Amino acid sequence: MSDMFPLTVTGAETRRRGKILVGPVDLTLAGQGSCVVIGPNGAGKTSLLRLLHGAARLSTGEITWACDVEQAHHDQSFVFQRPVMLRRSVEDNLMYPLRIRKVPKAEARDLAHHWAEKVGLRDMLKRHAPVLSGGEQQKLALARALITQPKLVFLDEPCAALDGRATREIEEILNAVRATGTRLIMTTHNMGQARRLADEVVFMRQGRVHEHASAETFFDAPASEQAQAFLNGDIVE
């Protein structure tokens, strides 16, 4: 399924105005399941996702995909912590990524209706997207990211501002997507969510990958004191 993996990151660093936002990072990700990136605030989780996605400029180092980089970017999408709604209807928001890829209008509309049904927005297709509730906007953002059938989806704290019910709905969608073989790389502050969704964990601290292990290994026996402290809920710098 994921012929874009393994993803290899070697000495990658991103800086802004001379300050290192993330890095140097060395990381290899295989092509299955969901990878959850955790760590304290300011650890560089979002910056790492943006760097891998190509949305942040690589200052030094290298990021290589198993396929051509253009193809890799074509086959991935990104869901932001604060969903960005195009000032259009729900239907037009869903159709947008397809239309920019020249998918015929009728086909794009059918797919939009299919995905709206899947995420429970079927009755809201004609509504103006920016007036939806936070949970509805995040579901729409997720459906819009998935409608092109990407092989990899980055999710930056997709449930950060949502209540329990909306979080559960989003997690159900993510589990269904993961079951189809789509690779998920997401950040979260919610340890319960990390335990529920993660196949592997990347623990970040001070802009670097501090630990990278399978979810079972990480949650049962973290290798470092800082990771253990973080899991215990202690304050980790």
Added chain:
Amino acid sequence: MTDLWDGISRAIWMVLSLDANLLEITLRSLQVTLTALVVASAIALPLAAFLSVRRFRLRRSVIALLNALMGLPPVVVGLVVYILLSRSGPLGVLGLLFTPTAMVIAQVIIIVPLIASIAHQSLRDLWAEYHDLLISMNVSQWQKITTLLWDARRALLTAALAGFGRAIGEVGAIMIVGGNIDNATRVLTTAIALETGKGDFALALGLGFVLIALAVLVNLAIHWLGRTEREGRW
């Protein structure tokens, strides 16, 4: 005072009876201004979108220049266009001086900076909102521009209406390049100036009423568009 009231009552009657002369001048005004508006919008809106999404060395200078050109004195624009289009000028061979086309050219030069500046402010804000999403979707430069123009359409229409308001009330430049020729280049503003000079306050006031009505209509349209913007009705 009696003259004034007499003038006002005659002016009202001219408007209500759709006086042929008044109607002709009004229609010519609309024709010239709407043509200028379409041409200016076709230049200013893509320019504003380009300046919002593209980073290049002189970008800030271009934006500053556009803002400065909003205050361009119309009389100077008229003078420059006159020189360019006059028989001895570089474009004299086109024979456009004292035609509605010359008036359209002058109005376009006056309102392009205004429309582009107002549009740029709206598009810049929208681009800040959309930036990460569109970058993450690998959207091409052209698609970014068309997406911004479509999604900011209400704000852009407001910018265009502001341009219309400026153009319809313009007198200095079009007086110079149009010549205020009866049945050819006479429009509302130049006719008001002429009739006032002749002492025909009735026609001048009648023309003034129409001009005010157009300005009010434009403002009402802007107000209504602002409301639909907030409600996202179209």
